[in-house]
Amino acid sequence: xxxxxxxxxxxxxxxxxxxxxxxxxxxxxxxxxxxxxxxxxxxxxxxxxxxxxxxxxxxxxxxxxxxxxxxxxxxxxxxxxxxxxxxxxxxxxxxxxxxxxxxxxxxxxxxxxxxxxxxxxxxxxxxxxxxxxxxxxxxxxxxxxxxxxxxxxxxxxxxxxxxxxxxxxxxxxxxxxxxxxxxxxxxxxxxxxxxxxxxxxxxxxxxxxxxxxxxxxxxxxxxxxxxxxxxxxxxxxxxxxxxxxxxxxxxxxxxxxxxxxxxxxxxx
Numbered sequence: 316x317x318x319x320x321x322x323x324x325x326x327x328x329x330x331x332x333x334x335x336x337x338x339x340x341x342x343x344x345x346x347x348x349x350x351x352x353x354x355x356x357x358x359x360x361x362x363x364x365x366x367x368x369x370x371x372x373x374x375x376x377x378x379x380x381x382x383x384x385x386x387x388x389x390x391x392x393x394x395x396x397x398x399x400x401x402x403x404x405x406x407x408x409x410x411x412x413x414x415x416x417x418x419x420x421x422x423x424x425x426x427x428x429x430x431x432x433x434x435x436x437x438x439x440x441x442x443x444x445x446x447x448x449x450x451x452x453x454x455x456x457x458x459x460x461x462x463x464x465x466x467x468x469x470x471x472x473x474x475x476x477x478x479x480x481x482x483x484x485x486x487x488x489x490x491x492x493x494x495x496x497x498x499x500x501x502x503x504x505x506x507x508x509x510x511x512x513x514x515x516x517x518x519x520x521x522x523x524x525x526x527x528x529x530x531x532x533x534x535x536x537x538x539x540x541x542x543x544x545x546x547x548x549x550x551x552x553x554x555x556x557x558x559x560x561x562x563x564x565x566x567x568x569x570x571x572x573x574x575x576x577x578x579x580x581x582x583x
Contacts, residue, residue, distance in 0.1 A: 326375065326376045335538055337366075346512055348530040350531045352516060352517065360520075360535055417441075443456055473508055483515075484513045
């Protein structure tokens with residue numbers, strides 16, 4: 316791991332009118348590590364990754380990439396720096412083959428001038444090679460993406476981002492809609508991306524998945540940072556408790572018990 320973070324945000328806040336979506340959130344992401352961003356619905360995860368990926372600009376705060384201050388005006392700006400985001404919809408076209416999806420918008424060509432054309436042989440060969448580097452053996456690069464499992468589709472999106480020079484890979488809830496087996500497949504590819512030197516930001520509301528692959532954990536709650544830990548600093552049960560708001564649930568349980576007791580006394 317590098318001594319300096321590849322990506323860092325300091326005291327980021329984001330307001331939408333009078334609504335505070337994020338308040339003074341800081342985070343560091345290191346190359347060769349998986350940083351897990353956890354939180355329940357409404358915690359601010361989506362807003363933060365949209366700032367990291369250039370969809371939104373922060374209202375306040377600083378953004379650094381490779382030690383230099385940056386301001387992205389669009390996702391294209393972020394991607395040009397090497398920050399690739401894989402959203403839940405994956406931006407894959409189900410009816411197109413794997414090789415066509417892999418190079419969608421960045422097609423390799425051969426020939427020149429009016430004779431320039433898509434180099435299909437190169438695309439198919441490259442797809443096989445790049446997916447093999449991720450530990451994925453595809454049966455046929457001409458297979459339609461729509462016939463693949465959710466875990467396999469995620470692997471294609473991850474491998475594509477790596478191939479096109481991503482330095483930071485942001486994964487938005489990649490296991491959310493998957494079963495146990497397919498989620499395990501995706502988690503394996505997350506680790507593969509890390510071992511290839513990328514800084515991975517893994518957004519999830521599942522602390523079990525996060526703890527399995529994470530090196531560092533950031534828990535958000537209502538737009539604020541609840542805590543930041545390295546893996547050796549927190550047990551899985553503590554992480555689950557921090558994320559689930561177990562203390563609040565315990566307090567609520569006591570309050571409900573007290574109300575029930577009072578009701579029982581009143582009815583006696």
